[in-house]
Amino acid sequence: MEIGTPLLEGAKKLLWLGGGELGKEMVIEAQRMGLETVVVDRYDMAPAMHVAHRKYVVNMLDGNAIKSIIKKEHPDAIITEIEAINTDALLELEQEGFRVIPNARAVKICMNRLDLRMLAAEKVKVPTTAYAFAETSEEVKKACKDIGYPCIVKPEMSSSGHGHEVIYNESEVEEKFKEALAHARGKSSKVIVEEFINIDRELTVLTYRYPLINGGVQTKSLPPIEHQRPKDVYYYVESWHPSTVPEDVAARAREYAMRVVDELGGFGIFGVEILISGNRVLFSEVSPRPHDTGLVTMASLDINEFQIHVRSAIGLPTPEVKLVTPAAAHVILANNEKWAPKFINVEKALEIPGVQIRLFGKPSTYYKRRMGVVLATGKDVEEAKEKVRKASSLILVS
Ligand SMILES: Nc1ncnc2c1ncn2[C@@H]1O[C@H](COP(=O)(O)OP(=O)(O)O)[C@@H](O)[C@H]1O
Ligand SMILES: [Mg+2]
Missing domain, CATH: 3.30.1490.20 (ATP-grasp fold, A domain)
Structure with a gap:
């Protein structure tokens, strides 16, 4: 299903539903391309609002609220940044001719584990648990x-x-x-x-689709990112790029990712999550947007996942992406509830060569809230990982 004209000639304005750290990086990339940016989120001062031209604070499960803002702003493309959005409103807007990235159906399917599993396992027939x-x-x-x-x-x-x-x-x-x-x-x-499987390795395969000038669509996948979570929690804390899985495993993961993404359709980047258990390579789920673990691409790639998404959203090509250096990322988590948090020891973390810090600018903390990310390059991913671990362990959120 392709929606609208692929290339948005003279596209001027993008609107994000969701303004977290991923939105913030996307807005920055859009700003770099001279686009007007509007961010909608449920709380004020969300990260992407700091860098956008305009903002709206509404409950994004309220379909009427979303529709009235979008009709007023009339963006060239709508980019969803989180899952908790009224997806029926998106379907209606798309029917009326608005461009939803990647498309409203994909957004609706990806937020629903049952629908997504049916699509992947029963329709596309990629291996799953x-x-x-x-x-x-x-x-x-x-x-x-x-x-x-x-x-x-x-x-x-x-x-x-x-x-x-x-x-x-x-x-x-x-x-x-x-x-x-x-x-x-x-x-x-x-x-x-x-x-419940024993996970040996976890990958994110960033896969993107953009329109070709002469018609048709190009789908491309990037070398997998690898990531890890601490035992007994189900969110990632550290990712590195490239992954160190064998070539044939990476190739299978990329093939499954391309097949699922082509079935979801539309334009933009997707983060396809793959689980490796023994010799099994299993599709797990997919984000129809840049992926949290892909923050590492700000250090590892010449064109990061956010720039690719913005380009694809307005129909611009990204024919080649180069891995410029091994890199790693580690989240900075809060461990209590507080307004206007301070970050301690940033200067110590930045003493480590090759380390960069992105603080998201969230106005308040709660237990385990992601407040920032440490990025580092290294001669290999092991060195990069060591640096981000050391740097992130130094930084305190208080
Ligand atoms: N079937 C499974 N067996 C073991 N661990 C799993 C399984 N499914 C998911 N996990 C672990 O839980 C994490 C979160 O699961 P996921 O389905 O990706 O949900 P979420 O939408 O919350 O990210 C995965 O990254 C993986 O580490
Ligand atoms: Mg997941």
């Missing part, structure tokens, strides 16, 4: 029995690992199913039950 969908604790029990313990349940809609519960035996089903639903976004009582 064994899974089943369930809506009652009886159905969860049956799914776990069929798949085999341990299982992981995830709500139909949620992000950053919210509501992920590992179930080790039947006696835990009731409680963990309830817990998963308690962290779901929206009112759905559906969950996906997946085989």
Whole structure:
């Protein structure tokens, strides 16, 4: 499904729904291209608002609020930066002729674990973990029995690992199913039950689509980024580029990513998450936008994921992206609740050669909120990782 004319000649204005750290970098890249930028988010002073021409603060699950802002601003393209958006409003806007990046259907499918899994495993037929969908604790029990313990349940809609519960035996089903639903976004009582695998490596394959001048679409994937999370939490803290998985594994991951992304369609960059377990290479999920783990591309690539997304959004090509150096990124997390946080020891972190810091400018902290990221280059990813670990361990958010 292609929407609108591919190349937006004379495109002037982009509007973001969601203004976090990824939005901020996208806005900066758009500013560099002379575009007008508008950011909408649910709280004031969100990171991207600091660098945009205009901002709006509304509840983004409120379809009417979104529609009225977009009709007033009339952007050339709408870029969604988070999942918690009223996607039916996006579908309507697209029907009326607005360009949604990558497209409204892809945004709606990617925020729903059940729809995305059906698309990837049943339509595109890329390998995934064994899974089943369930809506009652009886159905969860049956799914776990069929798949085999341990299982992981995830709500139909949620992000950053919210509501992920590992179930080790039947006696835990009731409680963990309830817990998963308690962290779901929206009112759905559906969950996906997946085989709980031993993850050896985790990759993000950035994959992008842009229109060709003579018609048609170019899809390209980049060498995988690798990332890691601490045991027992389900969000990433460190990523590095390039990944050190064998060539054939990287090639399989890139092939699956391209196939899923081509089915989602539209223009823009996608972050395709791949899990490696033994000799299995499994598609997991995809962000229809730049990916958190891709912040590392600000150090590793000549053209970062944000610039690629902005270009693709308005129909401009990115025929080649070069990996210029091994690099790593490590998040800076808050560990308490506070307004107007201060960052201590930044000067010590910057003493380490090759280290850069991006502080997102969020107005307040809460426990485990991502407040910034440390980037570093190195002669190899090991050296880059050592630098970001050292630098991020020095910095305190207070
Ligand atoms: N089936 C699974 N078995 C083991 N670990 C998993 C499984 N699925 C996801 N994970 C881990 O949980 C993390 C978050 O899961 P994911 O499905 O990507 O949800 P989110 O949308 O919250 O990022 C993954 O990056 C991976 O480390
Ligand atoms: Mg994920």
